Amino acid sequence: MTGLPLSAYRADDRSAVKEIRARNALVVSCMHRAGFAAFTGDGLQPVQPPDNATALPAGPWGYLGTQAAATLGFHPPKRPLPRPDTAPAGSGDAYDATRVDCDRQAAERLGSPPATGADLVSRLFDESTAATAGDARVVAATARWGACMASAGFPATAPEELPRQYRAAPEPTPTELAAARADAGCTTTSDLAAVWFAALTGYQRQLIDRNAQALTAQQEAVRAQDAKLTRLLAGEVDG
Secondary structure, three states, X not given: OOOOHHHHHOOOHHHHHXXXXXXXXXXXXXXXXXXXXXXXXXXXXXXXXXXXXXXXOEEOOEEOOHHHHHHHOOOOOOOOOOOOOOOOOOOOHHXXXXXXXXXXXXXXXXXXXXXXXXXXXXXXXXXXXXXXXXXXXXXXXXXXXXXXXXXXXXOOOOOOHHXXXXXXXXXXXXXXXXXXXXXXXXXXHHOHHHHHHHHHHHHHHHHHHHOHHHHHHHHHHHHHHHHHHHHHHHXXXXX
């Protein structure tokens, strides 16, 4: 998904990690200035890329990756649990009030691109996905995929049915892993993924052309925000 045309108009995972790092550093600096010198980041967000729906290589495009299919099935990859927080560096009303205020100051200092631009990008993503689902080429490829899956013993009319069917179990079952492997194989033989992403890319480019002015402004805002985060981190977040 990160390689799609509309992805150029929203912050990527790298920028998201920079924002987490900058926010955490601002809060720590604020707490130290307020007299809580022992504060090291209790309860702050872990510095790691955000979870998202595309972490699992299964979707309306089928299943990408035989290795993932053999080990994950239709369950998302597990992230390590965060380490338990150490004892708070302070306690009581003064500590709590200062922490809330430092969170507020960090949010104000970081800011964010205008919400209207992000909302536009999300809406265009939804429009392009809806158009792709109804594309005749995608419909035909999905039918080929369905026939292949039926032959493999896992009948389904659409790839989205399989995660809904199997994710209720706490862990992947042997049947689920077999279904995922069949899905990966049928995705390849039907060319579903290639057709789906090609169609989606085409629709997104059309939408970009129709919304060029607003999207250019959004892209500039995203780049400006990323540059701001870079400056904050390069200065080790002064205040």
